[in-house]
Amino acid sequence: MTSWIRWQDSLWPSPGDGRAPRRPWGGRIERFLPYALLALSTVLSLLLSGNDPAVTLKLAGIAAAWLLVSFTLVPARWAGHPVVVAVSFTGLVAIAAVLEAHDTVFLIFMITGFFDAMRLRPAPLALAGVFVVSALINTLPNGGPIQAFAEQPALWLVVTLVQTAAIGGGGLVSAAMARQHAERKRVLDELAAAQEENAGLQRQLLAQAREAGVLDERQRLSQEIHDTLAQGFTGIITQLEAAAEANGDPAEWQRHVGTAMALARENLTAARRSVRALGPQPLAGATLPEALDEVSRLWGERTGVEVRFTTTGTARALHPEIEATLLRITQEALANVEKHSAATIVGLTLSYMADQVTIDVRDDGRGFDPGVVVSSGEGGFGVPGMRARVARLAGTLHLESEPGGGTAVSANLPAIALEARP
The missing domain is CATH 3.30.565.10 (Histidine kinase-like ATPase, C-terminal domain)
Incomplete structure (x- = not known):
């Protein structure tokens, strides 16, 4: 029973699952298919049968009114309620049976009952509804279900069961595909959310890294200035002071000045290297x-x-x-x-x-x-x-x-x- 309920719920969500109830047909087909089948049956009946047109139009009008009241005008919050669906289905099948008994061509309109049956909950009730519609659509042209099943019970039982199984099997396949699609969408949504979260964390990490990098660069440049530029300038000053003291010795003076110039060039190179290091x-x-x-x-x-x-x-x-x-x-x-x-x-x-x-x-x-x-x-x-x-x-x-x-x-x-x- 639980598996059947899951199958049925996957096809037609209940009002409490956060989604609007939907029927087995969607969009304009959902709204107009019952009326289109009813109109087609009515036109064929008026053109091909010898029945009283007034009776045909009256019965067709009753069917259209029932569709309007129990299907089209039902508020969205009630449309998927099991009781509303059951009442809608019962009235539809009853009117369609009267129409088919009036003229066999209205079995076209009776097809609508299959779609309405599959809205029933729980799923076993939906299968029962499909069975009822199948029995009516097949036996009404042959004297009705009571006479048909009395005369040839095996034949009509097999026909009805096979048709019910075929429609139910189609529903099962559709349900399996719907579940796979929903699961795949859920996984993809979770993956997308995880990727977005990961991207956000990476952006945050980069922002933190940038802030930490600024501090690191300051510390690095401070250390580099101390280890290279400051020491270099100290050496230059020392050599120039020594050159000043050796003013009377041209060779010694030249040696100290030359050393100071070399240190200055080295410091200039180091300073340029530090500037280049600020950016790639x-x-x-x-x-x-x-x-x-x-x-x-x-x-x-x-x-x-x-x-x-x-x-x-x-x-x-x-x-x-x-x-x-x-x-x-x-x-x-x-x-x-x-x-x-x-x-x-x-x-x-x-x-x-x-x-x-x-x-x-x-x-x-x-x-x-x-x-x-x-x-x-x-x-x-x-x-x-x-x-x-x-x-x-x-x-x-x-x-x-x-x-x-x-x-x-x-x-x-x-x-x-x-x-x-x-």
Whole structure:
């Protein structure tokens, strides 16, 4: 019984399920099919039968009035109520039976009873209604159900049962498809909601990362100014003071002034490097693959190390924070290779996947013990800084190396599309 109720409810929701009741036919067909079948039957009867037209029109008028009162004009909040449906069905079948008994052509109108029967609840009652309509539509032209079943009970029982099973089977198939569609829609809706929630969390994460990045950049620049610029200026002042004291010794004076000039040039280079570090300039007018290709090419030309850059997957525009982080990780990794690795070949791979993007930097250098903190010494963060960068964006950094075995750095970040920008 429970399965039948589920089947019936999946086809015709009850008023309490939050949806408006619907009938087995929809839209205009739902509203006009009964009237269309009644009109067709009436016209055929008037044209083809020898019955009294007045009686035919009177009976047809009664049927139309019943449809209007019990079907069309019923308020929406009552339309699916089991009692209202049962009353509507009973009156419809009774009037249709009288019409069919009056003229067999009205069996066309009796077909409406099948649709009305399938609105009944619970489902076994709907099947019973289909059985009644089937029995009437088949036996009325043969003397009525009592006479037909009395004379040939097996024949008419089989015909009625087969027709009922066929219509009920169609309902079962329709119900199964409706359940599958509803379940699929529910799953898709949940997935869409989960994706939207995930996108919101990612936007929030990026906003937090941006705020944390501002603080990190301030701390980094403060440390860099202290470690490079401030110390450089101190050295310049010291050399100039020494030159002033050696004013009587031209050679010593020249040596101190030359040293001060060299320190000034180094400080200027460091200052320019700090300014460039404020923003990923290679990304200003290029895509991420183009920027990485340019960075790796220039780095290879400067260091004399062969760089093999490749891109896999479908390249697409990502959130600026993601692209900037990937670029910074690459620059930091290449700086570490230059300073520590003594490599001859570097492999750089940018991989786009469905929901992730990865940058891999591999070299054939001397390698090192991963337990030792590595810093590029070029104003970067080193390995701990790279880990901090990717961690802020819910990513991961993997480092593999061993003495004499080269080094591999892999940064994995969520592939947040440019449209996800808050």
